[in-house]
Amino acid sequence: MSGQQNGQVTRRVTQAITYSILPTIVAIVAALVATSVVVWATGAPIGGFVDTMLSVPSNRDTIIIVNQASMIALSAFAAAICFRMGLFNIGVEGQYIVGACAGAFFAGSGIVPGPLNILATLIVAMLAGIVWAMIAAVLNVTRGVSEVISAIMLNYVALTLAGYLVKTYGERSGYTFTTPKIPPSSQPLGFGLFADAPDVWALAILAVIVGIGYSFLLGWTRFGFDLRTTGESRTAALANGIDPRRMVLIVMAISGAIAGLVWMPSFFGSTHTFGIPEYFQRGLGFTGLAVALLGRNTSLGIGFGSLLFAFLATQSNRLQSVGVARDVVEITQGIVVLMVVIAFEIARRIKVRREQERVARELEPATTTGASA
Amino acid sequence: MHVELRGIEKRFPGVVANHDVDLTIRPGAVHALIGENGAGKSTLMKILYGVQAPDGGTIVVDGEERRFASPTDAIDIGIGMVFQHFMLADNLTVLENVVLGAEKLHGIGEKARSQVREICEAYGFDLDPDALVATLGVAARQRVEILKVLYRGATLIILDEPTAVLVPQEVQALFANLRDLVASGRSVLFISHKLDEVLEIADDITVMRRGTTVGTADPRTATKQELAELMVGAELPSPELGEDTVTDVPILTLSGIGLTSDTGRRLLDDVDLTVHRGEIVGIAGVEGNGQTELVEVIMGMRRATSGAITLAEEDITRLSTRKVRERGVGFIPEDRHRHGVVLDFPLWENRILGHQTTRRVTRGPLLNPGGARADAERIIADYDVRTPSVHTSARALSGGNQQKFIVGREMSGEPVLLLASHPTRGVDVGAQAAIWDHIRRARHDGLGVLLISADLDELIGLSDRLEVILRGRITAHFDPDHVTAQELGTAMTGGAA
Amino acid sequence: GTAADNDGGGEDTDAQECEVTQLEGDPKVALAYDVGGRGDQSFNDAAYAGFEKAQGEFSFEGTEGEASSDESEEVREQRLRGFADDGFNVIVGVGFAYSESVDKVAPDYPNVAFAVIDGFDPTEDEQNCNVAYLTFAENEGSFLVGVAAAEQTESNTVGFVGGVNNTLIQKFEAGFAAGVEAVNPDIEVVSTYIEETDPRGFGDPAGGQAAAEGLINDGADVIFHAAGASGIGVFDAVTSADIWAIGVDSDQYLTASPEQQPHILTSMLKRVDVATYDFIKSAVDGEPLSSYSLFTLADEGVGYSTSGDFLSEDIVASIEDYKQQIIDGEIEVPEQP
């Protein structure tokens, strides 16, 4: 019995390698090669490009990569939990704008003193994200509106709305309006990695916490099971006591809550105030989507993917100096997503075939049909 | 036309669907190809029709060897096929479905329309060329399929299990058409595993088993037993009930159940129904007359718009599916791939499916993988599910084994009521017999069963009582011991013989 | 000043207490561009022009870096530190967006002279002595082109298109409106903004054209834009309607296409090049500017262009007249519409 179990374990490890790690590596290499070809074809200094992209980042850059990755990962988890259920929450962008805005206003007001303010703010931000996500979710379950379309519209509205709120209730600083700064007592210290570089943002830890929670929820809980079932087959879910509409609402809520957190590490770590465009970082929602897909909606994959994207983006800052347009890394990012998915699709087909063959092999000599199975 | 298949071979991952298949079809005759589920009939036909390329063997048409790269090639030399699972685009009109791919013949406009009308005339099909296929019933859809073939002027017409979805009367109508076709010099290849039908219509019979042709028979001399021997190497299992175990304790009671669609159509209309402990109640009806809705309403997948459902003295009318299942209702859905299993989950996770709240497989809000695996092992053993391990994904199992696993799962945790829709559809005889056994045994232990099936023999053989459902109403009751398939068919089609 | 060194007690310093920043070694100049970078035919290019001029005169080592859209605060910060660490001791942040990052970086490099164009000190309480905030009296420049518009219009309606509705752009609108009013209070000023918040309002030529056409439908026959790259759309609109447009920041007559040129009445000049040049010069001379320095009409920091010679003598005369009044302080130009 246990021997067989071990067999199972080893098999699954080897499977993980053949069906997950290998395709990923192949995909990344392919993407970099493809981009290099573009650079080369357009007559840009290919050598400089490759050197810059593959150079080891400075300590400060490393910090930036980690910080950025934390936000990208959060956004990716928000998207991933929806993907797992076959929902396409392109609205993370809008949800985290609203979350950031609400959180910043609350934190700046300093209603809650000291470190407690942080916790309270996170809750406020999550609530705001939930509210925004619920609009799309409710329209989806009650009116059958494609969550994709409504989310797209809501993204625009979110930005304008946030701008309006800051303009109306914020305070002026220079040429923009911002929310009141967080009182210093509520500014957490970060994690120091290097002496000669600033700390990693304290709330970068959120990404880790959410990641663990995400894995646990999906892999070990009944709710996670229901969620995955709904994602695999809504019909099967319905027939087996899972109400897909209810799931949509709950999952969109969770997604919105995570989205609400996306910008918090930066907010508490360095910005301390919110104002569009200077005191806010946009686009994380869309990056998150891509990273979720890149990471196959798994915690490890997303962690890895967010670091990769942050790495590429940060390295691109120095492309200018070697005379290559920085936008080129976006090509890499796009292609890597595509390549990973293609690689995994191929891997999946092979896997299914292998498994069916195994079934037949282990059951009987292969000259009879499934019929006698 | 004269068609010869020699030594055809086709492998699928892990399955040899066809090997050493030899088949000869002569012009102007109905040739029956019989074999049990999974014997390889459809695969062979897909090869003959060019949908799938054979891994070996030759196809000879009128003395000339052929290679079909795609159905186009087959169509061009006059082969037409009506698939086991209809190949129609619901949201296109009948005309569009018919002319699709054959636009060269008469275009897609008036000329084509009148052509279609003519054919309908000739074969007595009453079809409106401009009706959306979505609005048609099963029999009508099949006529559209045949229309497609005729429109292309096929001289060899393949019908893959055309009678599976028809009631006896409709079968007779179909056979009449087939005879006309043959009379007009065409050949028909007729696939079935219903032996009396085969004996009635066929001029030649070829039997397939485990992916190969095991012999031919002459319908004038052959008997059902002989054919069964050839098909499965044994007597075909026939469903029957042992001693009467029916009690008078009602387990499920439906009173005045009605269901109206969003568009105002009456899907279920004042349905009264009672199932007692130890009783199997069969629901007979042409597909699409409310069986699916009836099950969904009982399971809480849809809310009845009127009426009440009682399960063992408890009103479950408004309970959610999960709650209904918690009350001990087992459910064998009609479509195992859409409702029964999650194809890409391993078996042990599929064990949890539908039982997310039972102690054995979950712990409160958490899963209990250990328990689930153990119990999946149990089912695999008790129900003879052929699989290497509980970690195998459901997709890799054959339909029959998938079905056996589902039955095993739904029987676990002593259910008080079992809803079984088409429990043996698309399943090999071994599995079929096993599933019947399990249902009988459960009945013996006092389980109430609501059985829905398109297979009239199964219904008549397995039920203690028969109810006929027509356009969402229960229109007739029968005692299985004193009813023939014919009578049942008449009732199912509303007396329209 | 960052929150970290807050506890050092917010000692209230001001310009006087600042002693001049001492550069180590020869001046090495770095330009940190805003999104778009060199070649954007406006802001960044203007800065580069000033830089180029200075380099021609004083010949020093120089470098450039460019921002990407949707980049984070700390990336900008990192760009500046990168320059400083590479030994560049005169660093110009082109654009308001650098205010925060310079404010964070400057204290760590006391011997580097920083400047932020359009910048401001986000933490007024502790001033950074090695930072110069180069700001402009856009409202004054806009006033002059407002005068030009008022003199030129025949429909007694003139228009204003803003890229994004923020206080900086409102400065343009306010000055423009004031200039028009000064000439003739009966002239109506119709104005619209492409975006309320979204910075993309500066990168949406289609939006610019639509906005301008809207104003044209309202009867405007002279349209002033402060909409960055969207402005080209404004030029398209006036060109096909055969009326006048007024450019912004640089002399846009020079960069406009031949079809558009005959319709560019004048441009409101915001001499980023002058500011950049002056700052670099001051650094080279060993006395880098620090704290706020406002570039006004008085010191040619803002102005208007006459290329194309579409402005008649008397219009120019009246503009010059108003210009003098503003310089003499007789006219107070508002910053808010």
Next chain:
Amino acid sequence: MTILASAPPAVRQYRHLTLLLALAAVVTVSLVRVFTDESRMTTPGTLRLALIAACPILLAGLGGLWAERAGVVNIGLEGQMLLGTWGAAFFAYHFGAWAGVLGALLMGALGGLLHAVATITFGVDHIISGVAINIAGLGAVGYLAQTFFTDLDGGGPRNLSGYAVPAQITIPGISDAALWVSDQRWFLVSDIAAAVAGVTTRLSLLTILAVALVALTAWVLWRTPFGLRLRSCGENPQAAETLGVNVYRYKYIAVLISGAFAGLGGAYLAMVASSSFTTGQTNGRGYIGLASMIFGNWNPTGVLASSLMFGYADGVSLLSDNGPLVHALLLLLSLILLGYAAVKYLGGERVTGIVVALIAVALLVWYLAVDSVPADFTGMTPYLLTLFVLAVASQRLRMPAASGKPYRRGQAG
């Protein structure tokens, strides 16, 4: 499940409906215009704005329609549109206006090809591929612009202008007459005249092409064997396969055309809606196009109607001091909704009818409560309106049955 399913062929039924709705709408509009005295609601100028704002969205929407009719969801429209803007600028700059249009088509089709290879050949999830293409597209355009435009005169790292664009035409007699009539502000007549004037004055050939493509699409897809085959791939590819249709080929063609149309939308942005290229100038119009396709119920006429609606709202949101105008539109919207509610209610969908009616009343109350809408909100008009209309109408929509589903040859039967 849907109403359409049980009704005569979707297309025809939908046409009648739109015609009827259109007429009713025009009357209501005119009424509101007169009542609120917001003449800008229907000036030729405003309508021309609407048309120009609508066309890029229309083209993207049509592109989406082609792909989905063949069963491929194309979220990558945005990226393909971006590629179009670059293609238009680059080729127009070097080889002239129509070369630019061609270049845009090519670049868009290139994006389409990428999507086709990923989704059709490799069976990649359509959404994933689309998202990837949008990222890569933006990157590619940014990179290509910086690489090829920086040193051109009239060019920069992120922009290019001064290239030739397709000509504009004005139909003399009609245009002037219509302009005159519309200036009279007569009830109904002037409004219709305004529309006529809007489409006869300084009309770009590209606009004509865009509208022509609506008709062409409708004709090809519903009146030709080619179209029938293509649609069958979106409804039931297996069935099509068993009838000898080469599903892969039709899917590929469809997605290529889809990309090309999106690219043309990009060209429109860079040549008609403005005459200059700026990196990322689509600003999400590709996504809006997708929305208009869905709201247009996967029908060319529907896409036209919905993109015009969006274009109108977009145009209005750019007008100067448009608070009162948007305010007037509130009234219009609530009236239209009331009408819709009535239709629903009488059509048997009681609940929907009542809900919609309630919403309409709410709007009416809002209208009466205030007398203008703050600028920040007028900017949201297009998005809120779209949300709104989708929320009210979406249940009537039906997408091609096999849209977004993976297909592989040889699995039929």
